[in-house]
Amino acid sequence: MCSAIAVNAPVGVMDSGVGGLSVLQHLTRQLPHEHFIYFADSAHAPYGNKTATEIQQRCFTIADTLIAKGAKALVVACNTATAAAIAAMRERYSLPIIGMEPAVKPAAAASKNGIIGVLATTGTLKSAQFAALLEHYGQGVQVVTQACVGLVECIEQGQLDTPHTLALLEQYCQPLIAAGADTIVLGCTHYPFVRKHIQTIVGPDVTLIDTGAAVAKRLQQVLEQEQMLNTATEAGDYVFLTSGMEKTGRVMQELWGLTA
Numbered sequence: 001m002c003s004a005i006a007v008n009a010p011v012g013v014m015d016s017g018v019g020g021l022s023v024l025q026h027l028t029r030q031l032p033h034e035h036f037i038y039f040a041d042s043a044h045a046p047y048g049n050k051t052a053t054e055i056q057q058r059c060f061t062i063a064d065t066l067i068a069k070g071a072k073a074l075v076v077a078c079n080t081a082t083a084a085a086i087a088a089m090r091e092r093y094s095l096p097i098i099g100m101e102p103a104v105k106p107a108a109a110a111s112k113n114g115i116i117g118v119l120a121t122t123g124t125l126k127s128a129q130f131a132a133l134l135e136h137y138g139q140g141v142q143v144v145t146q147a148c149v150g151l152v153e154c155i156e157q158g159q160l161d162t163p164h165t166l167a168l169l170e171q172y173c174q175p176l177i178a179a180g181a182d183t184i185v186l187g188c189t190h191y192p193f194v195r196k197h198i199q200t201i202v203g204p205d206v207t208l209i210d211t212g213a214a215v216a217k218r219l220q221q222v223l224e225q226e227q228m229l230n231t232a233t234e235a236g237d238y239v240f241l242t243s244g245m246e247k248t249g250r251v252m253q254e255l256w257g258l259t260a
C-alpha cells in the first residue's frame with residue numbers, strides 16, 4: 001500500500017511514439033480526475049525492429065524521467081515495449097506498472113468462425129510473450145499474424161491518409177481477408193489511428209479489437225487496490241513530452257485532437 005501523499009501525483013504513460021495517445025484517450029475517459037504525463041519516444045521509434053535490450057534501455061530512461069517528474073504509476077502504452085521490457089521494469093522499479101498485449105483472448109471469444117487476425121509489429125509477434133499468449137488463448141482458433149513493417153513510421157509522420165499508408169494497409173490486411181478472419185486484433189497502439197481505413201479495407205462485418213479500454217480499466221483497478229486513486233473532483237491535467245523533433249509535437253496535437 002502506498003502513502004496518501006501519492007494520490008495527487010500523475011500517472012506516467014509511455015510509448016515508442018505517438019501511438020500510446022490512443023491508449024491515453026481511454027485512460028483520461030476512465031479516470032478523468034487523474035493527472036497524466038505522456039512520453040512519446042519518437043526520436044527512437046519504431047521499437048518494432050529493435051532488440052529487447054535496446055528497448056529495455058529506452059524504457060528505463062523514460063521511466064526514470066517520468067518517475068523524476070513524480071509519477072505514481074506507469075502505463076507502458078506499447079505492445080512491443082511491454083513484450084520486451086515490462087518484466088525488467090517490474091524488477092527495477094517498485095511503483096505499479098501496467099502493460100498491454102494484443103487482444104488475442106477477447107478476439108478468440110468474439111470470433112464466430114474461429115479465425116482471428118493479428119496486426120502487430122515484428123518485435124511483438126516474435127516475442128516469447130506473444131508465443132505464450134497464443135499458447136494460452138489461441139487454442140481452438142486459427143490465428144493469422146501479420147507484421148506491419150513501416151506502418152508505425154507513417155503514423156509517426158502524421159501520414160494517416162496518404163497513398164503510401166493506404167497501400168501498406170491494403171497489403172497487410174489482404175492475407176487476413178484471404179484467410180477469412182472475422183475478427184482482427186489491432187496489436188500496436190499506433191494502429192487505432194488508421195482504424196477507419198482498416199475497417200474500410202476488411203469490410204463492415206469484420207470486428208476490430210484493441211486493448212485501450214481494457215488497459216484503462218486495469219489502471220483503475222490497480223490504483224484502487226493501491227489506494228492511489230486521485231480523489232480530486234476537478235479534471236486532471238495532461239502533460240505531453242517527446243524525445244522527438246518539433247514535428248512530433250505537431251503530430252501529437254493533431255492525433256490528440258482526433259481522439260477528442
Ligand code: DGL
Pocket residue numbers: 015016017019020045046047048049077078079080081121124152187188189190
Ligand atoms: N505503439 C507500439 C506498439 O504498440 C509501436 C511499436 C513500434 O514503435 O514499433 O507496439
